[in-house]
Amino acid sequence: MAVSSNLIEQITTQAAQLPFSERLRLIHRIIDTLPRETEQGQHIFYGQFRGPQMSTEEDFCLAEWRPTERELNGA
Numbered sequence: 520m521a522v523s524s525n526l527i528e529q530i531t532t533q534a535a536q537l538p539f540s541e542r543l544r545l546i547h548r549i550i551d552t553l554p555r556e557t558e559q560g561q562h563i564f565y566g567q568f569r570g571p572q573m574s575t576e577e578d579f580c581l582a583e584w585r586p587t588e589r590e591l592n593g594a
Contacts, residue, residue: 534545 534542537545
């Protein structure tokens, strides 16, 4: 079902006028309409994509994002 962007704008405008608690309730109701599984009906399981060796703590430390002050300030 194709939904026009105009309808989405109308819904967004109306939702913005709701009290905070009602917006949260709306979000929960929308989330409940989403499928719980991927489109193929498959879940991703721990270790499914591991290589010959499991990741180490050092791997996670190397992959961790450590922004500079410049990146944080948008400069």
